Amino acid sequence: MKRWLVGAPMSLAQARHERLSKTVALAVFSSDALSSVAYATEEILLVLVLAGSAATHLTLPISFAIAGLLSVVAISYQQTIHAYPSGGGSYIVARANLGPTPGLVAAAALLIDYVLTVAVSVAAGVAALTSAFPPLVNHRVVLGVFFITAIAFGNLRGVRESGRIFAVPTYLFIGTLGLLVAIGGARWLLGDLPVVPPNAVEPATTSLTWFLVLRAFSSGCTALTGVEAISNGVPAFRPAESRNAAVTMGWMAGILGVLFLGISGLTSVMGIMPAEDQTVISQLGRALFGQGLFYYLIQGSTTLILVLAANTSFADFPRLSSLLARDRYAPRQFRTMGDRLVFSNGIVILAGAAILLILIFQADTHALIPLYAVGVFISFTLSQAGMVRHWLKEHESGWRWRLCINGIGALVTLAVTLVIAMTKFTHGAWIVVLLVPLMVLGFRAIHKHYELVAAELSLDHLTEEPPVENTVLVLVGDLHMGVVRALRYAQSLSPSPKAVFVEVDPTWTARLEDRWSKGGCGVPLIVLASPYRSMLGPLIGYIDRIARRTPSSVVTIVIPEFVPRRWWQHLLHNQTALLVKGALLFRRRVVVVDVPFHLET
C-alpha cells in the first residue's frame, strides 16, 4: 500500500540525480510567489472598499509600492544566494551572523508561514475553482483537505518527480495570465476596454485614513510571500548552483511584478469591485473574454498553480525542520530522510497543521490573510540584517555595495513588518506575534534537554564497574506450558532464577505447589503473602529489597505473556501482566521481560 502510493525505496546514491534545471526550479520554487497574484490585488481592494468605492483608486499606487518592495527584497536575496551557496535560508543567515536566538525567531516565523502558505494557497485555489463552478462552493472544506492530502503524497514520492508535476501548471499560469494582462493592456491602449458596471455602489463604513491605506498595503504584501524560497533551495539547483539560483530569482521577481501590476492596473481601469461569489481574476476574465474556453483556462490554471503553490512549503518546511533537528532544536525524528530521499516527518506534520487551519477557518482565504505575511517579513528582516553583519565581517569583492543593498533591504522590510503587525494585529496577526516567542521557547527547551542528555550520556562518565548482579525472577500465577516456557527461558539467562507467586487465595497456593513438583523445571517457588489481595504491593516490596542490596544489583522480571491469534482474545488474557508492566516500567534497576507464548487456538 505504502509502496504503491509513495513508490519504491531509493538508495542514497540516487540523491545526486535529483538536481533541478532553472526552468524546472522556477516551477518548483516560484509557484508560491507567482500564485499570490491570484489574491493580492483582491485583498487590497477588500480593505480600501471599506472607505467606499471611490477609495479603490488607490489600488494601483499601493501596487506600485509593493512592486518596489519586491525588487528591493529580490535584489537583497540575490546577495544572500551568492554568499550562501549551500542554502541561505533566514534561519542559517540569522543564526550565523546574529546569534542563535534571532536564528530561532526567523525559523519560527518561517515555519508558521509555510503552514499558512499551504492553507492560504489551497483556500484561494478552491475559491478560483468555485468562482467557475458555483455549485462547488458548499464543498470548500472537503476540496481543501483533498488538495492538501494530494500534494503531501506527491511530495512523499520525492523532489524531481514533483518538479515534473509542477512545471506544466506553473508555465500554463504564466502563459494565460500573461496573455490576459497583454490583451487587456492592448485593448486599453486602443480604448476598447469594457467597463464593468458595479453591482452596487459600496457605501463607506469608515473614512479613508492613513491607517486604512497601510492596512491595504499590508494585505497586498502577501504578494511577496514565497520570494525567499529559492534562497533556501540553492543546493537543489544544477551547478553552478548560486548563479543559476540568482538568475531564477531575477526571472521570478520580474514575472511576478509584471503580472501583479497588470492585474491591479486592469482592475482599476475597469472598475472591478470584490464580490462574495467570484474572485477578482474571475471577474476580469469574464469581462475580457466572456465565459468561454479561455475563461475556464484562466480559472483552471489559477486553481492549479494555487493548489500547487503549497508545494513550495512542502519543499521548505521539511528542509528547515531537518536543519533545526540537526542543530538539536527540534525532535530528532525530523532529521532522518525517508526511503524516498525526502524528510517524510516534516511533510506529514505540515499537511496536518494546514488541514487543521482549513478546518478552523472553513477554507476562507480572507479570514486567513491577516495571519499571513507577518512571519515572512520577520524572517526577511532578520535575514537581511544578518547579511549586513555578514558583509561587515567578510570583505569579499563588492562587499560595500552588497552591504548597502542588504542594509536598505533590512530597513525597508523592518518597516513593513511593523506596519503589518500593527495594522493587522487585531485581525489575527496577534496569533503569530504570540506564537513566534512561544515556539522559540520550545526550541530552546528541546535544545537544552538534548544538550543535558548528551552530557549525561557522555562516555566521560565511563568508569570501571563491577559486573551487574542480575537476579532473574519469573512472575507466575499458575503453572502451565506458558509458564514452563518462561521458566526455561529464565534458566538461559541465569543459573539460578526464582519463581515468584503472590498469594491471593491460600487454597490456590496449595494446588500450585502440588503442580510445581511436576513441572517447575527445578526453579524454586517463592510465595508472597497478600492479605489485601493486591498483586502489586507485595511484589514491588520484594523486588525493591533485592534491587537495593548492592549498587550493581538489577532485578529482571520475566513475565509469561500470551499472544492470541485474534484481537478480541487479547481482552481475555494478560490483564495481570499489563498491570505489572505498567507499575514497574519507571522503576530504577528493574527490567521487565515478556516471554511470548503464541497461542495456536
Place this chain on the structure above:
Amino acid sequence: MKRWLVGAPMSLAQARHERLSKTVALAVFSSDALSSVAYATEEILLVLVLAGSAATHLTLPISFAIAGLLSVVAISYQQTIHAYPSGGGSYIVARANLGPTPGLVAAAALLIDYVLTVAVSVAAGVAALTSAFPPLVNHRVVLGVFFITAIAFGNLRGVRESGRIFAVPTYLFIGTLGLLVAIGGARWLLGDLPVVPPNAVEPATTSLTWFLVLRAFSSGCTALTGVEAISNGVPAFRPAESRNAAVTMGWMAGILGVLFLGISGLTSVMGIMPAEDQTVISQLGRALFGQGLFYYLIQGSTTLILVLAANTSFADFPRLSSLLARDRYAPRQFRTMGDRLVFSNGIVILAGAAILLILIFQADTHALIPLYAVGVFISFTLSQAGMVRHWLKEHESGWRWRLCINGIGALVTLAVTLVIAMTKFTHGAWIVVLLVPLMVLGFRAIHKHYELVAAELSLDHLTEEPPVENTVLVLVGDLHMGVVRALRYAQSLSPSPKAVFVEVDPTWTARLEDRWSKGGCGVPLIVLASPYRSMLGPLIGYIDRIARRTPSSVVTIVIPEFVPRRWWQHLLHNQTALLVKGALLFRRRVVVVDVPFHLET
C-alpha cells in the same frame, strides 16, 4: 484519590462480617422491586389511554392480574431459595437442571435486565424529581449520569456500607407511599375523595383490542422486575440464610402488592390521566395533600428509592458476571474481587452500560420500558423450569407440592414472556430478543477459547527439552552511557552477547567503530548494511537467521531505552526503539528487553 473515594483495602477475613439482617436485606435487595410502583401504574395507563380515556377503567383489573402473577412468582422463588441456599439465581438453577445453554440464556437475559434496571430506575427517579421541580427538566440527562456515577462509587466502597446507605430511603418510601395509600383508601371509604378534572378528554387513536389490553398488561409487568434479587443474594443473609431470605421475599411481595394495587385503585377512582410534565404519583400526591411538605416528602422518597433501586443491579450484575467468569464464560477479570471485597470490574461495566442507555434514550423512562421486563421473564421461566427438573430429580420432603408450585410458575411466566415479547416486539423488545442469542454466542466463544487454551497449556505436553540456546543481541545506534548500561546488562544475561548496528550512513559507522574501542565493554560490534536506510529489514533478516538455527534457539534483543522525567520529553526519544519493539512483538522465538536509562535532566 482512589482510597479517599473508595476507602481503605479490606482483608478477606473481613468478608464474614458483611452479612445482612432481614431489615437491611429488604432495603438492599427490594428497592428495585418496590420502586417499580412509581412507574408501573403509569405505564399501564399510557397504553390504555391510546383507546381513549374510557379505556382506563381497565387499569385496576389489569393490576389485579399482575398482583396475582406476583404472588405466583414470589411463592415459586421461595422454593428456589430453600433448594439453593448458596444463591439460586436463574443462571445457577437453569444451568444445573436444564444444561449449559439454558443457563447462558438466563444469564444473558438477566445481565441485560440489570443494565435496564439501572437505566429505567434512574430515569424514573429523575422524572419524579423534575415533577416536583419543573425547571430541572432540561438537565435530565446530566442528573441521570450523576446519579449512576454516585451509586457506582457507593458500591465500590463495599456491601454493608451500601446497606446502611439504602435502608433509610427504602423505609421512608414504604412509609410515605403506605400513608398515601392508607389515607386515600380511608377518604374513599368516607366518600371524601377529590376527583381530578381531566386536563382534556383524550381522543381514542386506536380501538380497545385484546392486543392493546395485553400490551398494557406487559407494561405493568415491569412491577415484577427485581423480585428475583433476593434468591440470588441468599449467602449475603445472616444464618439461617434460606429461612431469612424466604421470609424477606414474602414481606417484599406483600408490601409491593399492597402499594401497587393501592396506587392503581386510587388512580382509577380519582380519574387521573398520564401527563407530559408530571408523574401519576405526583398528581396523586398533589390532589390528596396539596403542594405542601408531605407532597415533597413523597416525591423526595420516590426519587431516592428509584435512584437507589439501581443498587439492586449493582449487587447482582457483578456477582453474576463473576459466576460466569468462574465457569469460563466471561473474561476472567470479572472474577477477582477488588480490595474492598466487591467485584469492581462488574460495577464499572454496569455503570458504563447504563450511562450509555441514559445518553441514547435521553433519560426517557417511556422509551426504555419496552426493552425492559422481557429479560426478567425469560429468566423467571428458565428458573422455574429448572426447579421443576430439580424436584423431579431430588425427592426431598414436600417435593410434590413444590413441583406443582414451580410448574405453575413456569407455565405462567412462559405465557407472560411470550405476551411481552409479542406485544412489545416492534417497540423495542426486538433488541433484547436479538441481543440474548448474540450474548449466548459470545459466552460460548469465550468458553471455547478458554478451554482450547487450557488444553494447549496443559502440563500433559511437558517433555524433556534441551536447554534454550539464547543469543543475546544489543541493538545500538550510537555509543553512549545508555548503551554502555545495556551492554553491561547484556553481559549479565549471556557470556557472549553481541552488539548489532544497522548502517544507514557509512560515515557514522566509522565514527561508531572508533568510539567502540573505548566504551564497547568488550562486546563485539556487528554492522548490518542497509542500502535503503531501513532499520527493520536488515535487522529482522539477521534475527530470523539466528532464531531458525535450531529448535531450541531464542534471540533476546536488548534495547537501551530512555526514561525521561517529563512527558513531553518522550516525544524527543525512543522512536527507533518503539518501531523495533512493534515490529518484533509478534515474532516467534524473539524476546525484546528494554533496559531503561533514567535521565536525570
